[in-house]
Amino acid sequence: MLIITKGRIGRWLLAVVLILAFFSSAVAKVADDFDANRARLLGHMIQQQLSQNHYSQTKLDDDFSQAAFDLYLTQLDSQKRFLVQADVKKLEEFKHFIDDAVRRGRLDLPELGRSLLNERIERIRLMSAAMLEQGFDLTLDEDLETDPEKADYPADEKEQKDLWRKILKYQVMVRYLNLYEDEIGRDENGALKPANEETLAALRQKAREKVNKNNDTLFDRMLEETRQDHYDRYLNAVTRAYDPHTNxxxxxxxxxxxxxxxxxxxxxxxxxxxxxxxxxxxxxxxxxxxxxxxxxxxxxxxxxxxxxxxxxxxxxxxxxxxxxxxxxxxxxxxxxxxxxxxxxxxxxxxxxxxxxxxKETFVKGTTVKDPETDRTFGYIKIPSFYRDYNGGTGRNCTDDLRKELQRLKKADMAGLILDLRNNGGGALSDAVSITGLFIEQGPVVQVRDGSGRIRVLDDTDHSVEYDGPLVVLVNRFSASASEILAGALQDYRRALIVGDEHTHGKGTVQAMLDLDRKLNIRGMSKYRPLGAVKVTIQKFYRISGESTQELGVVPDIVLPSRMDGLKSGEKYLDNALSWDRIKPVDYQLWKEPLNLEMLKKHSEQRTGQAQDFVKIVERAERSQQRREETLQTLVLSEFSSEREETLMLDKDDILSxxxxxxSPPAADxxxxxxxxxxxxxxxxxxxPTLDETISEDPYVDESVALLREMVAADG
Structure with missing residues (x-):
């Protein structure tokens, strides 16, 4: 709920009068332009809500306009296949004026963008149909740049036509090879069966027809976008210029x-x-x-x-x-x-x-045997930090985890693996209370709002549910509440954090603001429903003072991953809020800190020799090579050979x-x-069952080896 103070009442009343005057004038001039007037109202309301509520207090200036324009242009033609450079130049005339346009209710940019895009789609539709009817030379030595970041917009219509010739040729090759495998098939050795030229010609014709039908559907769908759709795209670009989670x-x-x-x-x-x-x-x-x-x-x-x-x-x-x-x-x-x-x-x-x-959303646990010592270790998977606020099951993540810990302790577990991989977060209260299951008491996380107020969330329960050796598994998709739990256990040195180079790095909190409820201007109710704006309002900080935003949590033990080298995480998102730190709070380290250097050294020795991890490293290197090699051959024989080679390499991969x-790729x-x-x-x-899943998981195997060392160090 927003509170209007005494000092703001005068300014607020003046703003309402001006808005009413503006909209009355607009409606009088363009009585039938419902969508445009609604978009102007939305622009004003969104800007108002963001200026009052967004964490960063971003200024609407030329830098903001540039960021919003870049996002809008990318949303308009992400693949750089519809607009030509002359179109982009026309749109760029607005790139430093979006801040003024939002304040004044101007919609020139989305109107122009819609007009240019639709004109190009109509032209490309006719052009592509003619090229597909004619067919392509599948032996011509040429290639297609598949990464739009490495390409520029076509210089003119001639260059655009050649680009679409290559795009269509690629689409036909893909469809042709899929049809070949489905209708002709493979022999007992896995090789594609031969076929006569008449059959192949029929397949090529069928492939062109299917590509034409698919593209026609795409063009229809794009042309069906309304003015309001284009206004919404523009408004979303404006909001995302604040940060990637504000929409x-x-x-x-x-x-x-x-x-x-x-x-x-x-x-x-x-x-x-x-x-x-x-x-x-x-x-x-x-x-x-x-x-x-x-x-x-x-x-x-x-x-x-x-x-x-x-x-x-x-x-x-x-x-x-x-x-x-x-x-x-x-x-x-x-x-x-x-x-x-x-x-x-x-x-x-x-x-x-x-x-x-x-049942699949709840905490699940099992036991793992150490093959070298025959000790029993516990394994618990937390898919998300769930809590039923609506009187359904009444279950919550903390209570379920406590019960699972009690069950595993009865099985005489000598150590525990807590798996937070792919856990995208959930209830903050459970991240705090779950931390409390492993420490006596103390602060868990700091939360700061846009005005600088800091709130510390503590575990106030003196009891400890489990005090033995603990390994926490994370990956790039461990986010938000997962990062709070992992970060707190790392700061206390209570657990060994193991996994990817970093977690996701989402250290912010969003609130959903219903614009219909915020609409308090007379005569404007006809424009409902208006939708909502999701606004970043707070930021998380670890008890050490470091933010989890952007950098995430860096594990104590980093294991090879097939995603190594991939730009995945908060820090790679456009306009992400930056990492920073605040003053740490007082907290007491766990009574038995870990010997991290020894554990790290031994882990590197094991993973460097383990065949599973050797294969994972090889796969990561191949993946990196694929990402860098973005030029796609348009020679059918070469394309088919590359496809078969990739298939064989993927089949040879040891599943992780x-x-x-x-995770492993599917064999096919x-x-x-x-x-x-x-x-x-x-x-x-x-x-697969949980036991089947972890029995083939090299990351669980290495976690068991680490627990073995931790137990031995405890004596």
Whole structure:
């Protein structure tokens, strides 16, 4: 709730009068321009809420305008395939005036952007249909730059035509090879069977027809975007210039922002976001269909969506709500997602839509035997920091973890592995109370708001549920509350933190502000619903004074990961709030600090020799090479050979673990799509049990080895 002080009442009343006068004038001049007037109202309200509530107190100046413009341009044409340089030059005339436009209710930029984009789409649609009808020389030695960051906008229409010729040629090659495998197949040795030229020509024709149909659907969807859609895109660029977690959510996105299966909503169970023209996976919901299937991960980019065996639909440059409509569906139906992995591989993931299995979202534990000493160690997976505020199950993460600890202690566990990999956070109160299960009492985290007020959250319970050796596993997708728990246990030196080079680095708190509730101007209710704005309002700090923002938590023991070298995490997001520190609070270290140097040295020796980790390092190096080699050959024979080589390399990989950045590829992954037969096999695979999962997890194996040393050091 916002409080208006006495000193602000005069300014507030004056602002209301001016706004009313402005909108009355606008409505009188353009009585039928409902969308534009609504967008002006939204612009004013969003700017007002952000200036009053955002943590950073960002100034609306030329630097802000430049940041907002860059975001808007990227959202408008993320792949640099529709606009030409002359179009961009016209749009750039507004890049230093967005701050003024927001204040004055001007919509010139989104109006121009919509006009230019639609004009180009219509031209490209006719051009691409003609090129697909004519066909392509699949032996011509040329390539396509697939990384838009390395490319510029086409200089003119001639250069744009050549770009689209290459794009279409690539699309046809991918579709042709998939059709070849489905309709002709492989022999007993796994090689593609031969076929006569008549059959191949028919497949090429069929591939061109399918590409044309798919692109037609994409063009239709883009041209169906309304003026309000373009205004919303513009307003979202303005909000994201504050920080990547501050967003404007149009009314439909308030419902669709999370594809979470609750109530009657059924789908795959993933939180998605629209990121620079792509639909990106933020996290996979524990217990969901995608979670149980196992291949979809955070940071995956969804390129295409297919309903069962239907042809896939391209969703690049598609609105989030349209992508959501394609991904949702009836329980029991199958959706196939063509996904670009962070290491640049493209895979097809079949998911049978279902509701969340609640039991999969809860804390789960088991025991692990140390093969060298025959000791029993405990293993507990925390998928999220859940807490039922609505009178449902009444369960919470802290109580469930306490019960699991008590159960494992009865099994005489000599040490514990606490797995926070892929845990995207949840209830802050549980991060604090769970820390308290492992320490006697003391501060856990500091929270600072935009005015500089600092609040320290403490564990006030003197009891300790478990005081033995403790290893905490994290990865790049351990975020928010996970980072608070891991950071506190590290600061107290209570646990050994093990995992990726760093955790995600989300050290901020957001609040959802309903704009309908904030609307207090007479005569404006007709513009409802207005949606909401998600605003960053606070920042987390460790008890050591360091923020978890941007840098995350750096583990004591860093293990090889197939994501090494990948730019994944908060610090790589546009306009992310920076890392800083505040004054530390007083706290007492754990009674038996760890010998980190010895543990680190021995761990490096083990992982340097373990075949699982050797393979993981090799895979990370190949992934890095893939990310750097962004030029795609357009010679069909070379493209097919590269695809087969990638398939064989992926099949030879030793699987690492089904936990996010530490997870294996599916055996049937390829660089450029997959055939129907492969997808069917993947959709039929059994979901492994917890014991099966950790028995093939080298990160759990190394955690056991570390616990063995910690127990020995305790005597």
């Amino acid at each position: 404007y959510l149009a009314p439909n996105l308030k419902e669709d922002f999370d594809i979470q299966m609750s109530g009657s909503l059924e789908g795959i169970g993933a939180t998605l976001t629209e990121d620079d023209g792509y639909i990106k996976v933020v996290r996979v919901i524990p217990g969901s269909a995608a979670y149980r299937q196992g291949d979809l991960e955070a940071d995956d980019i969804i390129l295409q969506v297919a309903q069962g065996t239907d042809d896939p639909v391209d969703i690049v440059d598609t609105r989030l709500r349209d992508a959501v409509k394609l991904i949702r569906g009836k329980k029991g139906s199958e959706v196939r997602l063509t996904v670009k992995k962070p290491d640049s591989r493209q895979v097809v993931i079949p998911i049978v839509r279902d509701r969340v299995e609640i 673990s089904p936990h996010g950045t530490m 992954e390829t660089d450029a799509g997959e055939s129907e037969s492969k997808v069917k096999k993947k959709s039929e695979k059994a979901v």
